[in-house]
Amino acid sequence: MKSVNDRSTCLKSAQSSEKTPMINIEGKSIPFHKDDKTLLNCLEKSDVEVHYHCRDGFCGACRVTLVEGEIYYPNGEPLAFVGEGEILPCCCIPQGNIKLIIE
Numbered sequence: 001m002k003s004v005n006d007r008s009t010c011l012k013s014a015q016s017s018e019k020t021p022m023i024n025i026e027g028k029s030i031p032f033h034k035d036d037k038t039l040l041n042c043l044e045k046s047d048v049e050v051h052y053h054c055r056d057g058f059c060g061a062c063r064v065t066l067v068e069g070e071i072y073y074p075n076g077e078p079l080a081f082v083g084e085g086e087i088l089p090c091c092c093i094p095q096g097n098i099k100l101i102i103e
């Protein structure tokens, strides 16, 4: 039978084994922290300039090209049009390391 302490130990080890996703952009490596909440917030915090307008997946102004890795949209697929290989950083978060091109 597991005690409460056993459970908290398991949680701590699961949390510490999670790797911080790294965002590679133009030769720069930026860590994505959960409190960034979105990829756009993370990029802005690191002084990477990304155009944006709605910050909610409606306008498409923030679209960038995802070269490597995977992202997901925690609030569901955005409404804005995105082309093949493009993502909307205002409403996505990385699932591991990713590489981006911002045009």
Ligand code: FES
Binding pocket: 051, 052, 053, 054, 055, 056, 057, 058, 059, 060, 061, 062, 063, 080, 088, 089, 090, 091
């Ligand atoms: S800022 Fe509008 S879709 Fe990202």
